[in-house]
Amino acid sequence: xxxxxxxxxxxxxxxxxxxxxxxxxxxxxxxxxxxxxxxxxxxxxxxxxxxxxxxxxxxxxxxxxxxxxxxxxxxxxxxxxxxxxxxxxxxxxxxxxxxxxxxxxxxxxxxxxxxxxxxxxxxxxxxxxxxxxxxxxxxxxxxxxxxxxxxxxxxxxxxxxxxxxxxxxxxxxxxxxxxxxxxxxxxxxxxxxxxxxxxxxxxxxxxxxxxxxxxxxxxxxxxxxxxxxxxxxxxxxxxxxxxxxxxxxxxxxxxxxxxxxxxx
Ligand code: URA
Numbered sequence: 445x446x447x448x449x450x451x452x453x454x455x456x457x458x459x460x461x462x463x464x465x466x467x468x469x470x471x472x473x474x475x476x477x478x479x480x481x482x483x484x485x486x487x488x489x490x491x492x493x494x495x496x497x498x499x500x501x502x503x504x505x506x507x508x509x510x511x512x513x514x515x516x517x518x519x520x521x522x523x524x525x526x527x528x529x530x531x532x533x534x535x536x537x538x539x540x541x542x543x544x545x546x547x548x549x550x551x552x553x554x555x556x557x558x559x560x561x562x563x564x565x566x567x568x569x570x571x572x573x574x575x576x577x578x579x580x581x582x583x584x585x586x587x588x589x590x591x592x593x594x595x596x597x598x599x600x601x602x603x604x605x606x607x608x609x610x611x612x613x614x615x616x617x618x619x620x621x622x623x624x625x626x627x628x629x630x631x632x633x634x635x636x637x638x639x640x641x642x643x644x645x646x647x648x649x650x651x652x653x654x655x656x657x658x659x660x661x662x663x664x665x666x667x668x669x670x671x672x673x674x675x676x677x678x679x680x681x682x683x684x685x686x687x688x689x690x691x692x693x694x695x696x697x698x699x700x701x702x703x704x705x706x707x708x
Contacts (some may be wrong), residue, residue, distance in 0.1 A: 445487055446485065446486060449464050451488055451500075467480050474486055500563050508572070510542075510690065511556075514556070515532055517550065525540060533687040534558065534689055541560045543558070558689070576647050581644050584640070586642055587612075610648045613645045615642075615643045617643075656670060676700055680697055
């Protein structure tokens with residue numbers, strides 16, 4: 445038997461004082477029952493401990509994480525009554541035990557991590573962690589210097605605070621870009637079939653709702669294709685076709701596990 449707060453901090457959910465705070469806030473359950481007692485003695489091998497509804501693994505070697513090249517058209521969820529989830533393309537991966545780390549929009553593509561490890565997920569998605577996430581986006585129009593500066597300095601997307609500064613690089617612009625039907629569906633109805641478009645790489649350090657699309661929208665550009673190409677220092681494996689997935693290599697897992705939560 446082990447104290448609940450020790451177990452959670454050993455498993456990487458947070459420092460002892462952070463996990464005590466989580467307990468007080470009712471974010472920890474033991475066998476489905478909220479525990480507000482960090483001193484509670486638990487047997488992690490026989491009890492299911494969850495943080496924010498996500499299971500916390502006992503031993504590191506039980507922690508499994510897959511890299512999926514998410515195809516457009518699937519939602520980042522374990523179950524849905526109407527839409528197909530990413531688990532539809534992952535035969536043998538059980539949505540009762542695994543869940544997506546954060547989310548990509550239904551029409552977004554690229555690197556999505558799928559894990560059974562609540563602590564890993566928390567490390568990567570905690571607002572305090574500021575884990576870099578890099579996207580390649582295809583947008584309408586050409587970015588002006590002023591718009592580039594706005595993205596690099598921190599765009600106002602209508603939230604309480606501005607976005608953190610992003611790294612942005614224009615990869616390519618085209619004055620006669622022929623949109624596919626799917627791409628055209630992401631744009632306003634009046635958009636012609638051939639437009640001026642830019643292919644841009646952007647790295648952000650937060651995970652706000654529809655953040656990348658809203659950042660470009662705030663600068664009067666529409667995103668018609670968005671692909672995540674890396675999380676932290678882990679890139680999407682170029683060998684994975686859309687819908688392809690594989691387990692993370694130990695060094696990739698290690699890299700993600702070593703992401704530190706910022707204190708204060
Ligand atoms: N930002 C978005 O707008 N959409 C995504 O899917 C990911 C980041």
